[in-house]
Amino acid sequence: MFRAYHLKWCFTMIGILAIGTLLMRPGFFSTHNWIQYFVHLLSISTSILSCWFIQGYFKKRTFAGYTTYATSIISIICGIVASFAVGSTLTFFIPERYFFPENHLGYGYVDLVRRLIGSFFLSMACYISYNNLDTNDKLQQTKLENEQFKQAHLRAQLISLQQQISPHFLFNSLSTLKTIATDADTKNFVVQLAHVYRYLLNFNDRQVSRLSEELAFIRSYLYILHQRFESALDIHINVPEQYLNYQIPPLSLQLLVENAIKHNALSPDRPLTISIKVDYQLQLVVSNNFRPKKVPVESTGLGLQNINDRFRLLFNKEIRVEKNNEAFTVILPLVANERDHN
Numbered sequence: 001m002f003r004a005y006h007l008k009w010c011f012t013m014i015g016i017l018a019i020g021t022l023l024m025r026p027g028f029f030s031t032h033n034w035i036q037y038f039v040h041l042l043s044i045s046t047s048i049l050s051c052w053f054i055q056g057y058f059k060k061r062t063f064a065g066y067t068t069y070a071t072s073i074i075s076i077i078c079g080i081v082a083s084f085a086v087g088s089t090l091t092f093f094i095p096e097r098y099f100f101p102e103n104h105l106g107y108g109y110v111d112l113v114r115r116l117i118g119s120f121f122l123s124m125a126c127y128i129s130y131n132n133l134d135t136n137d138k139l140q141q142t143k144l145e146n147e148q149f150k151q152a153h154l155r156a157q158l159i160s161l162q163q164q165i166s167p168h169f170l171f172n173s174l175s176t177l178k179t180i181a182t183d184a185d186t187k188n189f190v191v192q193l194a195h196v197y198r199y200l201l202n203f204n205d206r207q208v209s210r211l212s213e214e215l216a217f218i219r220s221y222l223y224i225l226h227q228r229f230e231s232a233l234d235i236h237i238n239v240p241e242q243y244l245n246y247q248i249p250p251l252s253l254q255l256l257v258e259n260a261i262k263h264n265a266l267s268p269d270r271p272l273t274i275s276i277k278v279d280y281q282l283q284l285v286v287s288n289n290f291r292p293k294k295v296p297v298e299s300t301g302l303g304l305q306n307i308n309d310r311f312r313l314l315f316n317k318e319i320r321v322e323k324n325n326e327a328f329t330v331i332l333p334l335v336a337n338e339r340d341h342n
Helices: 007-023 034-059 068-093 109-163 167-180 184-205 211-232 252-263 302-315
Strands: 233-238 272-278 283-289 320-323 327-333
Touching (some): 007 109, 034 068, 068 109, 109 302, 184 211, 211 233, 211 252, 252 283, 252 302
Antiparallel strands (some): 272 283, 283 327, 320 327
């Protein structure tokens, strides 16, 4: 909690205000009533701590239906109320002789106004200080995550390069095979395989893809899968045209389809059904009927984690996974354009 609420800076602020206000007191060096010093420090400490923790509470929580501006105003008002209440409580319980004469405020109109003004400035000081510290932390975290993403992307590129054996030679060979193939089915298969391979070759050159590109790739990928599984695999894609320019990380759909086939049983009598659609909340929903294999395949969860990490780092959004006895569903947020991500 000490680090999470920036308490080091809170205590620094308490020390600066306590010492600063004492040094500005007339007759500071001639006063030797240590109880007054203690009450002075107690008053400043409790007021600042109450305002500080209120700012921490509002910063670390999300309040549905409230804008950031509204939340900030509410946090400042709560800080004023807390500081005012602390000051009034100390005045009520601690005898007047234990306060420095200029610090003791009664309950008259002028005293209440002075206490309210002091509470306002104290709450504002805590808000500004905490907000600056929190913003700086978020900037540092964003820089760290971006650097981690760059390193992960470079590692993925290196692994991809290590695994590719003369990729252009293979791609050219596919083009040649399409030319010499005699029947239409073989030619179509080679064309779809070439589409898949071209997309995979370009994968390392980009961090985001338009949904239209992902769907074109996944249709070629599914064509190849259909030749293998035939009627045991049933795919439904329902994405209206107005959503095709939205963006997702490349190969997200391929990973989800591959994951569904890997962990579920397929047969012509009981086919695996995979649905890809956009819901009313502008989310891409990929679901499949849940038909676990008799001998379960060990799952590391790295595929879903990879997708979630890329959404979080690129768009500051998270995917959602829903699972029951009937279906397994992954919900991907759609992003309007590249300016929306970090």
